[in-house]
Amino acid sequence: MAKARINLTGIYRFTSIARPIDPAYLTNRALLIVLPIAGLLSAVLAYLHDVSGGPLSAALSGALAAFAAWALTRELAPDYNSAAFVALAFAWFINVAFGARLVLLLFVALLLVRMVNRSTGLPWRPLDTLGVFGFCAWAAISTQQPLILLITSLAFALDAVLKEPLRRHYLAAAACLPVFFWMLPGDTNSIASDLTVRDWSLIGAYALGIVLFVKMNSEPYSYCDIAPERLDRIRVNAGLIVGWLLAVQALLTGGRSAWLETPIWACMTAVLLSFVARKAKRRPDTVSVSQDS
Numbered sequence: 001m002a003k004a005r006i007n008l009t010g011i012y013r014f015t016s017i018a019r020p021i022d023p024a025y026l027t028n029r030a031l032l033i034v035l036p037i038a039g040l041l042s043a044v045l046a047y048l049h050d051v052s053g054g055p056l057s058a059a060l061s062g063a064l065a066a067f068a069a070w071a072l073t074r075e076l077a078p079d080y081n082s083a084a085f086v087a088l089a090f091a092w093f094i095n096v097a098f099g100a101r102l103v104l105l106l107f108v109a110l111l112l113v114r115m116v117n118r119s120t121g122l123p124w125r126p127l128d129t130l131g132v133f134g135f136c137a138w139a140a141i142s143t144q145q146p147l148i149l150l151i152t153s154l155a156f157a158l159d160a161v162l163k164e165p166l167r168r169h170y171l172a173a174a175a176c177l178p179v180f181f182w183m184l185p186g187d188t189n190s191i192a193s194d195l196t197v198r199d200w201s202l203i204g205a206y207a208l209g210i211v212l213f214v215k216m217n218s219e220p221y222s223y224c225d226i227a228p229e230r231l232d233r234i235r236v237n238a239g240l241i242v243g244w245l246l247a248v249q250a251l252l253t254g255g256r257s258a259w260l261e262t263p264i265w266a267c268m269t270a271v272l273l274s275f276v277a278r279k280a281k282r283r284p285d286t287v288s289v290s291q292d293s
Contacts, residue, residue, distance in 0.1 A: 008122075012226055017111065017132070018120035019225060027081050031070060034085070038092045039063035045096055058096075065095040065263050068106040070270055073267045075113040076243045078222040078272045084098055087270035091263035102262040108139045108148060109246045109264060112155040116162070117239035119233060121224030123161075123166045137179050138274060146183035147249035149176045155242050163232045192255035199256050209272040212243050213237075217275065244268060 021028045042062025043055035051058055069091030073084040094100040111132050115124060124132075133152070134187040140148035153176035160169040218232040220235045247268055259265055 008226065010070070012120070012122065015128055016045070016120055016124045017114065017128050019114070019120060027084070030085070031067075031088075035063050035067055036087065038088070042092070042096055061101050064093050065100065065103050065106075066092040068103045069263045069267050069270075072106050072110045072113070072157040072243065072264070073270055074266060075110055075117060075119060076240050077271045077274065078117070078119060078236060079217075079220055080271065080278070083270045086274060087267045089262075090266035090270060094260055094266060097292045098260040099265050100260050102143075102166055103143075104139050104143060105148075105246060105250055105262045105264050106150075109243045109267075111135065111199060112246070113151060113243050115266065116155050116158050117235045118159075118164075118225060119222075119231060121226040121229060123164065124169075126168075129156075129169065129172050133175060136137035137176070140179070140183065143181075145231060145249060145253045146180050147253055149180035149183070150241060151249060152176050152247045153180070154245070156209065158238050158242070161237060162235050164181055191252050194255045195251065196256065198282055199251065199259075203251065206244065206247075207271070209275075210241065210268075213240065213272065213275050242270070 011020060021031065023029050039059040039062055043059035045051070046053070046058030047055045053061075065089045069087040070084045071104060073080075073087040081185050114120070115132070125135050133156075136148060136152040140146055140152075153173040156169040156173035156176065156194070159166050160173065214237045217233075217237070219233050220236050223229060224231060243264075247264045248266065250262055254261065
């Protein structure tokens with residue numbers, strides 16, 4: 001069945017990537033209040049503890065980490081509004097306590113997950129594809145994480161085969177591979193050597209959590225941005241898996257320090273904690289009909 005033509009307004013006339021923070025929604029208004037508070041607290045703590053870079057740098061870093069974690073978590077689990085704020089708090093804390101200032105990976109994940117889950121409701125335009133391909137290639141090179149390009153290729157391929165596929169993304173997926181192989185080190189041993197049994201066990205535990213989320217989570221009740229249509233369950237689950245793979249590759253490339261160097265694991269933790277909390281809350285009501293349907 002042909003999809004009804006949509007009259008695009010605002011930024012959606014020019015790009016399918018951006019999602020404006022509309023203050024008409026309560027969660028967005030809350031974010032616009034929380035972010036300045038997070039930045040101010042970061043600045044105060046930096047001043048009290050004489051952190052290098054000064055209060056202004058700390059304020060910007062803290063607010064950026066908090067926002068990136070919130071935005072990414074909204075894409076990873078669109079139905080879990082609370083998870084985004086849990087991730088925001090986690091990201092702000094590890095930014096202040098451990099200096100987790102590497103937020104570039106969160107923006108890579110944000111774009112790729114958004115492409116796969118189609119939260120805007122729009123397929124990407126050619127300039128969107130070129131821009132994100134270039135951004136992900138630059139991010140992989142600047143962070144020396146070539147596996148980013150493999151996952152970028154996977155994300156493009158998923159968008160080319162899932163509901164309402166964008167076939168030209170097969171070409172974008174293929175274009176990522178030469179850059180990946182060009183980045184590979186000469187000894188081909190690109191997996192970090194300092195990962196311990198505990199690290200691998202944690203990776204496995206998160207993998208199990210993601211599998212349970214994908215299998216047990218219900219059909220999305222969140223709508224896309226530009227039309228009264230619910231998000232597609234398979235696309236949302238695929239986007240979550242892409243985000244998890246980006247978090248794992250950071251560990252495989254950067255070693256165990258990646259647990260706290262980037263807030264992406266804070267986002268994954270917030271999603272799984274919120275999922276467990278929701279399932280635990282509903283368990284006593286197994287005989288009642290869900291209010292979300």
